[in-house]
């Protein structure tokens with residue numbers, strides 16, 4: 021019987037060995053969403069779709085449903101968050117952000133990526149929500165799998181479109197770890 025292989029990015033066939041490595045290396049890929057009006061949620065769902073097409077299963081979790089364990093349990097974390105107020109993380113991300121900054125868990129075993137959403141009409145605090153999460157993850161020892169990307173709502177592109185090439189790069193970066 022002919023064995024079927026999962027199709028990866030750019031039509032790459034993923035061997036069962038590579039898929040097994042990915043499954044072992046990360047208990048899962050988890051997209052954590054900080055949002056006020058839903059843009060970051062849509063972005064996370066698009067990234068999930070791209071990862072899924074690459075043979076990489078991922079779950080989407082609003083930050084108000086997330087615990088520290090959901091960050092520290094060995095999953096590969098993809099943070100999608102906007103910025104509100106005067107450079108604050110969104111309301112639904114505040115509890116998790118405070119837990120990270122106050123309890124300061126060791127995240128040196130964690131890999132992460134970050135997609136921020138902001139608006140350059142707030143020049144003093146442009147994308148501070150994402151930048152705050154990026155800073156605390158790095159301080160706690162988490163390792164980025166690729167450079168963070170920051171969407172500008174005044175830049176003329178939709179975040180759910182701008183995230184697609186970044187999500188492709190993310191998939192390739194994860195597969196390159198194998």
Ligand SMILES: Cc1cc2nc3c(=O)[nH]c(=O)nc-3n(C[C@H](O)[C@H](O)[C@H](O)COP(=O)(O)O)c2cc1C
Nearest residue numbers: 055056057058059060102103107138139142146147
């Ligand atoms: C009241 C309000 C305050 C905002 N404050 C900031 C800010 O300080 N810095 C920034 O870069 N963007 C700011 N934004 C822009 C949002 O982050 C941006 O529109 C984003 O796409 C919203 O995504 P969301 O729907 O996932 O929350 C603000 C938007 C609103 C409506």
